[in-house]
Amino acid sequence: MASYRESGVRLYAISYDEADALADYAAAHQATFTLLSDPDSEVIESFGILNTLIPPDEHPWYGIPFPGAYAIDGDGMVVAKFFEHNFAVRAGPEQMLAAALGQDFDVPASAEPVQKVTVEVAMDGEYLPMGVTRHLIATFRVPAGQHLYGAPVPDGLIAASIELDDIDGVLSYEPLAPPTSELTLSGSGETLQVYDGDVVLRLPVTQNARAMVKDDEGRHVIISGRVRWQACNDVECFLPESVPFSFRADAGFPVLGDMGPGEGRVPAMNGAAHFQKMIDRRTEQ
Amino acid sequence: MEIQVDTRGAATSGPFFEDAEGFNMPLAPDSANRRIPLGDFPTGPEVGSILPNIVATDQAGNTVDLHADRAGQPAVVVFYRSAVW
Known part of the structure; x- marks a missing residue:
């Protein structure tokens, strides 16, 4: 996150979670980037990336996106996209930062010309x-x-x-x-x-x-x-x-939420309660 | 776009299921929360287009207008499944 801050690249992460769940997540992980709440998946749908492999009555999974990321330049133009078919796989932050800065194919300066490759x-x-x-x-x-x-x-x-x-x-x-x-x-x-x-x-x-x-x-x-x-x-x-x-x-292993015990889990964001709330909100309508 | 479900690996028996790339999870490949596409799926705005603006509530409860908030700076915008699960 320091490298994002130092280079002036802003980071936004958007999900279908409620804002109070995002507040607990940010506190548990000391997140300093912007977490955005899209509880009715309106933004996700407007981007055309709603995960339609999940039918609307499958609670609380319905409403998630096909996960991915966009790197945009200062004008707001998409310069790179990061979508993987396997949701177990996601792009690391370094490559997204390099793309947002337009530096992904920059050759570092070198002192001497070379005689062979x-x-x-x-x-x-x-x-x-x-x-x-x-x-x-x-x-x-x-x-x-x-x-x-x-x-x-x-x-x-x-x-x-x-x-x-x-x-x-x-x-x-x-x-x-x-x-x-x-x-x-x-x-x-x-x-x-x-x-x-x-x-x-x-x-x-x-x-x-x-x-x-x-x-x-x-x-x-x-x-x-x-x-x-x-x-x-x-x-x-x-x-x-x-x-x-x-x-x-x-x-x-990547850091996981606090839905249960296990290596790498962060036991501080009250995930099980938020999960129950997600189900209740979607099934009480 | 007809989107297919990737059920490769569904034949492996629990409690752990291995997908086509060898990732092991305690969820069958056709579970809703693990259902992944086989082949093409929509990935939204194309490279070279302006990212549609996003107006949404942040973790502090403030309304954020993404393009105004970034104040001319480059940005990375991540769509992920959930901070809860």
């Missing part, structure tokens, strides 16, 4: 809770006069990409990449998608608890894979390259 891989958070996505961020630095390829590429060329090893319990989703520019080959007339200069690629990852290992230092997962690319200049292409990466990320 270099790549660094990092995750946009220290911690990987079950079901929360973080982004693996690969930063390619490309010598002047060379370019990399974006997908799709014709046979024989390798697009720049981040690939995860097949690790049981580690999941990845659609990769994200900045726009390419087009390069038409003079000989064949074939058009290629290229990245001119340095480029950042992102791969959303999460874990489903099967990959978690618990030891004396707590729970963690090992994230490993490789980055691939092929660099070319106007005259020739160099051999495809592949660089492995592997790192340990602290892991755990």
Whole structure:
């Protein structure tokens, strides 16, 4: 939340809860962002995202949205959306902040020009809770006069990409990449998608608890894979390259409400009483 | 848009049910509070459009006009199921 405050990006979270439930939630979690109450799901319906897989008589579940998030710029324009088909999965705050700031594909300043392509891989958070996505961020630095390829590429060329090893319990989703520019080959007339200069690629990852290992230092997962690319200049292409990466990320379960005992639950917001109130309000009508 | 329910994993037996991505929960995949779409589902305003304004009550009981409240700053707007359950 500090990074949102420091960068001036406002955070709003809207749900079909009553305002008094949101007040208890905010107090229990020391939430400093704005929680908005939409108890009759009017906003949710106006956005067209009411979860219609739940019929109106299924209390109190009816009225929730297909969950997701929007990053908007200073003009209020939607610059990115974060919706997952699996409701057990949700986007982490770091990627939404980067999108709202328009910085998701910014290449950090570098001191020295490179003589050959270099790549660094990092995750946009220290911690990987079950079901929360973080982004693996690969930063390619490309010598002047060379370019990399974006997908799709014709046979024989390798697009720049981040690939995860097949690790049981580690999941990845659609990769994200900045726009390419087009390069038409003079000989064949074939058009290629290229990245001119340095480029950042992102791969959303999460874990489903099967990959978690618990030891004396707590729970963690090992994230490993490789980055691939092929660099070319106007005259020739160099051999495809592949660089492995592997790192340990602290892991755990997401924080849950206080509907019952269990690890990670916050026993302070009186959730069971609010839940009963939700049912009563919807069944007494 | 015809929205399908994702019932993959429904064959696993309780008390924990594993969905198609290997997430385990004590709820069958067709439970209302775990029902998820298979394939496309609506995700609201498109990238490139202006986010429709939201006027709603906040946790302090104040009415918030989102676009006025953010005062020209970028924002992240999260729609989630519930703070209670």
